[in-house]
Each structure stands twice: as structure tokens, then as C-alpha cells.
Amino acid sequence: MVRLICCCSALLLLTLMPGVCQAGNILVFPIEGSHWINMEIMLQALHARGHNLTVLRSSKSWYVKGNSSYYNTINVQVEKSINQEVITDVLAVVLEYEKGTLPWFNFLSVNIGMIGTFIDIHRIASGFVSAMIDDQGLIRTIKDSKFDLMLTDPAWASGAILAKYLNLPLVYNVRWLLAVDAQFAIAPSPLSYVPTVGSGNTDKMNFLQRVKNMLIHLVTQSQTYLVSELAYQETVDKYLGPGNSLHQLILNADIWLMRTDFIFDYPRPTLPNVVYMGGFQCKPAKPLPEHLEEFVQSSGEHGFIIMSLGTFVSELPPDMTSEIASAFAKLPQKVIWKHKGTRPATLGNNTLLVDWMPQNDLLGHPKIKLFVAHGGTNGVQEALYHGVPVVGLPVFFDQYDNLLRLRDRGAAKTLTLATMNKDSFLEAIEEVLKDPSYRTNMQRLSRLHRDKPMKPMDTAIFWIEFVMRHKGAPHLRAQSYRLPWYSYHSVDVFLFLSGAVLLVLFTVFILMRCLYTAVCKPKVKKE
Known part of the structure; x- marks a missing residue:
């Protein structure tokens, strides 16, 4: 009997092993900044599954690390790159636009006034893929590696172009596509109830809001067309032939792993090859480093607050940081503030400045009371996962809309850079701290987010492996993108x-x- 049980167990193990241990060979084409942060988390999960990962990296990359224990790198020699200096210059101009009074007008100002700058950035990205294809030795090495698929973020179109050139199945880790929310590119998007990013609308719009929604949609679509034609189409014609359209190349991806879900976003039409994995980077908190644990424990019954403006915005103008520091100094809570640059003269003894913080672990700490955030997708989803209410200071792009989704559900309070001062900032923080409805609403969203048949990361990994097993997923692609x-x-x-x-x-x-x-x-x- 024992021998029979052992034989059956061994047979079952052999039956299951191919599905569990079959490793793939994945080519990764990432982009910089916060986009790389969530891509790296996905790569760690893929590596843990036994997959072999190779990351394409610019020789002048400022964020994608060249050495790693869980992926290999191919360094591409380029003359120009989208580095930290380029991003800093862009953000300085964006901050000036964002000091207006109407978020949707600011969005129009940025998208129209900076179209030339955006096209230049995408031309650099287009030059990156050109440098790879022109290096035939590099291309030969890539082809000899026999990759199973390409994983990329289509906020820059370079990955889609290279995947077509190499004839590889394509999977997106996506939120933005060139200049628009990627859902508008791939799925039906009735503008009567699907708000355009930058409109400041919810899914409940009156007539004038629908007019504004339509106008901003036309602007963003026009910007996407200009970026496609002026930055990438020449590269597409040169390497893939004049019969190929960048628009069709981008929409031809097998699976779109969308970094959102319908707890955070508003319900809307979708397609079979769009997989929602909002909050895939979130996980239970780990113990804090000793110095941070000691600091938060010193907060006593008042607890602590954290503030971070994300990857790109490490430093606000001195007058703003002074106002923020003054407000923090009046609070009984301890504050951990991710801040670079000059130390504000008004900084209180209750505030700790850090260059980096374990944000997810701090948000999951039992003494956390509030998150002051810029509204980036990663940060607001981590706050939602851990049930921490938010005071938002949106800076640019989709951040206002991200915070709007939390505010609309009673889980956040937002301010604008134009109107924010010491008093209004302090008032917003105290309102969220003292009104229990903010925490109650956020914790309700957290319970909804966690109540899923599969964890978002497991869902993402399944579909990546699905594409590798079946050499693509063309049966899931709608024919809409082929139609005029x-x-x-x-x-x-x-x-x-x-x-x-x-x-x-x-x-x-x-x-x-x-x-x-x-x-x-x-x-x-x-x-």
C-alpha cells in the first residue's frame, strides 16, 4: 500500500512538473522612472518562476540598473538618452503650467504647449530602437537567443517596433500609450461616461462636462497622432517597410496587462486580451529598518504620516517646501518625508527627511495615519491596498485623475499647487485625520481590492506564460484596429x-x- 501511494505521488508530481517548471526566455524592453519600478517587481516574480530574463538598456540609462542577480542586460550604445536631466527640465516647465487654477485647463496647456518637447523625447526613444537594429551584431545575438516573447511598456513605442522586427509575441505592462490612457486606444470608450484623463470628470457627467470630455479627448488623440507620425513613423518605414502603420503595430500586442482595476477605475467596456492587474506590485508589509521603526514607535498614540511625490519629483520649489514643513511642524504626528534638496528652515522636530523610504512597508504599518502623495498610480494603489487615506498634491499628467477616483469615493482630499499654502495644507491633513469616514471608505476599497479569485501578480504571470505556451494569443485580438x-x-x-x-x-x-x-x-x- 505504501509503495502504491509513493508511485501514485511520483506519477502525479511528474504530471504537474511540466506546467510548473517550464521556463521561458523573455526579452524585456523597459522605460525609465516609476515605470521601471513596477516592471522590476514583475521581473522579480518571473525570475522566481524560473524564467530567463534579458533587459535591453540604454548605455546612458539613469534608472534601469545594469547589474542584477535576476536578469541579464544588453547595453545599447546611444548618443542621446532620456536621462534625469531631461526629465528634470521637463518637470520644471510642467510645474509652471500646473500652477493654474483649473486642472483640465492645465492639462490642455501642458499637452498643447509642450507638444514639441514630447515629440523630442519620443524621437530619442525612436533613436534607441534604431541604434539596436543598425547594430546587426546585436540583432544577431538577440535572434540567436531565441526569445519566446517580448515584455515592454508601450508608453514609448520602441518595444512594439522591435518586437515586429524580431517577429516576437508581444505582452504589454501598460497604463499609458504614447500620450493617452491605453484603454482609450484598445477598448471601446464611450465619452458619455468614460472620463478622459485630464478632464477632471467622473463617470457621471452633465452636458458641459461631456463637452469638455470630448474636447480633451480630441486634443490627446491629435497629440498621439503627431507623436506617432513625427517621432516614430520614419523609423517604422525604414526598418519594417512603408506599408506598416505604427498605430496598428502598437495595437497588435497579444496581451495588455493593464495596471488598474475596477475598484480603482470606473467600469467601462473592455476586450478579451486586456487583463486588469491593478495593485500587482502591492504586498503585505515587511518589518521596517531599525531606525525607522524606532522613529514611528516614538509617535505614540498619534501615529505617523508619510509624504512622497514619487520618482520624478524629488524636490519642489523652496517656497512650497517651506509651507509644507511649517504645516507638518504643527501636527502631533511624526512625519517621514521623502525629500531631496535644501532642508527647509521651517522643518519641525517631528519630521524626518529621507532620500528613500520603504513605502509599501510604511503604508502597511499599524501606526500609519495618512499618506501625502502626488497621485502616481503605484502610490495610490499601495495606499488603497493597505487602506490608508490620502491627501493629494497632484503635479502633472494623470495624477489629478488618479486622486479624483479616490476623492470621488470619499477616501482622499486633494489640493492644487496653485492654491496650496501652510494653512490650506494643514487644514486638509487635519480634516482627513479627524474625519473617520476617509479611513472607513479607504478600508472598504481595500477589502474589495483584496477579494479576488487570484492575486493580480499571479494573473499577470499566468497570461505571460499563456502567451509563451501558445506562441501568442491572436485569437483574443479584436479586429477593430484593422478597420478604418x-x-x-x-x-x-x-x-x-x-x-x-x-x-x-x-x-x-x-x-x-x-x-x-x-x-x-x-x-x-x-x-
Whole structure:
């Protein structure tokens, strides 16, 4: 009996092993900044599953690390790169635009006023893929490696171009696509209830809000078209032939792993190859480093607050940091503030400045009371996962809309850079701390977010491995992206049917006229 059980166990193990241990060879084309942060978390999970990972990295990369224990790197020699200096210069200009009073007007100002800057950035990204393809030795090495698929973030289109050149199945780790929310590019998006990023709308819009939604949508679509044509299409024509459209290349991905879900986002139409994995980077908190644990424990019953403005915005103008420090100094809570640059003269003894913080672990600490955030997707989803209410200071792009989704659900309070001062900042913090509804609402969202049949990361890994097992997933791709706009919206069908109805009506009119003439024609008297 024991031998029979052992034999059955061994047979079961052998049966399960191919599905568990079959490793893949994945080529990764990342982009910089916070996008790399969540991509790196996904790579760690893939490495733990036994997959072999190779990351394409610019020789002048400022964020993607060249050495790692869980992925290999291919360094691509380039003359220009999107480095920290470029991003810092862009943000300085964006901050000036964002000091306006209306978030949607700020969004229009940034998207119209900085279109030339955005095109230049994407031209650098286009030059990156050109440098790779021109290096035939590098391309030969990549082809000889026999990769199973490419994993990329399509906020820059370079990965999609290279995947087509190498004829590799393509999986996106995606939130943004060039200049728009990626969902608007791939899925039906009725503007009557799907808010455009930058509009400041929720999914409940009156007439004027729908007008604003349409106008901002047209602006962002126009910007996407200009970026596609002016920054990438020449590269596409050169390496893939003039018959290829960048728009179709991008939409041809097998799986879109979307960094959002319908707890955080508003319900909307979607497609089979769009997989929602919002909060995939979130996980239970680990113990804090000793010095941070000692600091938060010293807060006593008041607890502590953390503040971070993300990867790109490490430093606000001195006048703003002074106002923020003054407000923090008046609180009984301890504060951990991720801040670089000059130490504010108004900084209180209750505030600790740090260059880096274990944000997820701090948000999961039992003494955490509040998160002061800029509204980046990673940060707000970690706050949602741990049930921590937010005071938001949006800076640019989608951050206002991210915070709006929390505010609309009663879990956040937002301020603008234009109106924020010591008093308004302190008032917002005290309101969220003293009104229990903010924490109650955020914890309700947290319970909804966690109540899923599979963890978001497990879902993402499954679909990546699905594409490797089946050499792609073309059966999940809708044919909508192959249709011209007039066919997609059935304009040609409407015109044809309208013409047919008009022809029938005209024919009936002529017949009736002829019949009337024949029956009612006056008789001519004979002489």
C-alpha cells in the first residue's frame, strides 16, 4: 500500500512538473522612472518562476540598473538618452503650467504647449530602437537567443517596433500609450461616461462636462497622432517597410496587462486580451529598518504620516517646501518625508527627511495615519491596498485623475499647487485625520481590492506564460484596429443605408407622381 501511494505521488508530481517548471526566455524592453519600478517587481516574480530574463538598456540609462542577480542586460550604445536631466527640465516647465487654477485647463496647456518637447523625447526613444537594429551584431545575438516573447511598456513605442522586427509575441505592462490612457486606444470608450484623463470628470457627467470630455479627448488623440507620425513613423518605414502603420503595430500586442482595476477605475467596456492587474506590485508589509521603526514607535498614540511625490519629483520649489514643513511642524504626528534638496528652515522636530523610504512597508504599518502623495498610480494603489487615506498634491499628467477616483469615493482630499499654502495644507491633513469616514471608505476599497479569485501578480504571470505556451494569443485580438475609422463607427454603413432609404423614397415618389399624372390628367375635348 505504501509503495502504491509513493508511485501514485511520483506519477502525479511528474504530471504537474511540466506546467510548473517550464521556463521561458523573455526579452524585456523597459522605460525609465516609476515605470521601471513596477516592471522590476514583475521581473522579480518571473525570475522566481524560473524564467530567463534579458533587459535591453540604454548605455546612458539613469534608472534601469545594469547589474542584477535576476536578469541579464544588453547595453545599447546611444548618443542621446532620456536621462534625469531631461526629465528634470521637463518637470520644471510642467510645474509652471500646473500652477493654474483649473486642472483640465492645465492639462490642455501642458499637452498643447509642450507638444514639441514630447515629440523630442519620443524621437530619442525612436533613436534607441534604431541604434539596436543598425547594430546587426546585436540583432544577431538577440535572434540567436531565441526569445519566446517580448515584455515592454508601450508608453514609448520602441518595444512594439522591435518586437515586429524580431517577429516576437508581444505582452504589454501598460497604463499609458504614447500620450493617452491605453484603454482609450484598445477598448471601446464611450465619452458619455468614460472620463478622459485630464478632464477632471467622473463617470457621471452633465452636458458641459461631456463637452469638455470630448474636447480633451480630441486634443490627446491629435497629440498621439503627431507623436506617432513625427517621432516614430520614419523609423517604422525604414526598418519594417512603408506599408506598416505604427498605430496598428502598437495595437497588435497579444496581451495588455493593464495596471488598474475596477475598484480603482470606473467600469467601462473592455476586450478579451486586456487583463486588469491593478495593485500587482502591492504586498503585505515587511518589518521596517531599525531606525525607522524606532522613529514611528516614538509617535505614540498619534501615529505617523508619510509624504512622497514619487520618482520624478524629488524636490519642489523652496517656497512650497517651506509651507509644507511649517504645516507638518504643527501636527502631533511624526512625519517621514521623502525629500531631496535644501532642508527647509521651517522643518519641525517631528519630521524626518529621507532620500528613500520603504513605502509599501510604511503604508502597511499599524501606526500609519495618512499618506501625502502626488497621485502616481503605484502610490495610490499601495495606499488603497493597505487602506490608508490620502491627501493629494497632484503635479502633472494623470495624477489629478488618479486622486479624483479616490476623492470621488470619499477616501482622499486633494489640493492644487496653485492654491496650496501652510494653512490650506494643514487644514486638509487635519480634516482627513479627524474625519473617520476617509479611513472607513479607504478600508472598504481595500477589502474589495483584496477579494479576488487570484492575486493580480499571479494573473499577470499566468497570461505571460499563456502567451509563451501558445506562441501568442491572436485569437483574443479584436479586429477593430484593422478597420478604418469610418468602418469602425459604421459611417459607411449608415451612409449606404441612408442612401438606400432615400433611393426607395425617391422611387416611390416618382411612381406616385406618374400614377397621379396618369389617373388625374384632364381629358382633352375633341373638336
